Amino acid sequence: xxxxxxxxxxxxxxxxxxxxxxxxxxxxxxxxxxxxxxxxxxxxxxxxxxxxxxxxxxxxxxxxxxxxxxxxxxxxxxxxxxxxxxxxxx
Amino acid sequence: xxxxxxxxxxxxxxxxxxxxxxxxxxxxxxxxxxxxxxxxxxxxxxxxxxxxxxxxxxxxxxxxxxxxxxxxxxxxxxxxxxxxxxxxxx
Numbered sequence: 001x002x003x004x005x006x007x008x009x010x011x012x013x014x015x016x017x018x019x020x021x022x023x024x025x026x027x028x029x030x031x032x033x034x035x036x037x038x039x040x041x042x043x044x045x046x047x048x049x050x051x052x053x054x055x056x057x058x059x060x061x062x063x064x065x066x067x068x069x070x071x072x073x074x075x076x077x078x079x080x081x082x083x084x085x086x087x088x089x090x
Numbered sequence: 091x092x093x094x095x096x097x098x099x100x101x102x103x104x105x106x107x108x109x110x111x112x113x114x115x116x117x118x119x120x121x122x123x124x125x126x127x128x129x130x131x132x133x134x135x136x137x138x139x140x141x142x143x144x145x146x147x148x149x150x151x152x153x154x155x156x157x158x159x160x161x162x163x164x165x166x167x168x169x170x171x172x173x174x175x176x177x178x179x180x
Contacts, residue, residue: 002126008133010133020134023134023157023158026157027153027157030156030157032149032153034138034139034140034149035136035137035138035153036092036137036138036139037135037136037137038134038135038136038137039134039135039136040132040133040134041132041133041134041135042130042131042132042133043098043100043130043131043132043133044110044113044128044129044130044131045127045128045129045131046125046127046128046129047125047126047127047128048124048125048126049124049126050124059122059124063117063122063125066120067113067116067117067120068113
């Protein structure tokens, strides 16, 4: 079965977010004064094959921890795992 | 009212994704051969004040188009807008 996972990589609390802060300052200059904060993060879509969702989730957690995130300053969150129907495969 | 919006900024189809491809190659080298593709994107959490969700959504669409994304190569998607209860405010 084919799955598509959506994984967010967020900065841990207290870790500086220069990208978010720069965007917030730009918004203030452009008179979007009702914007209170901006936090920048990363998003990954991962296409993965596997027999069932639990084993796929385990692999995704391993990948998120080892490859996609820096565990010192970032947390990962598996937002969704959806199954993709692929023609010609059981 | 206070809202928190989650906005994804994805590359348009056909736009090169060197970050995603580099991660995919690293995963292959590490024997995660069941991973079929990796797409890298950006995620923003925006805290915003407003009277009601429709006007807030309109502002967020404007911000996403003008500031958060590069419309030549990126699409934006407002994933969610949630209301935050704030003590002491009506």
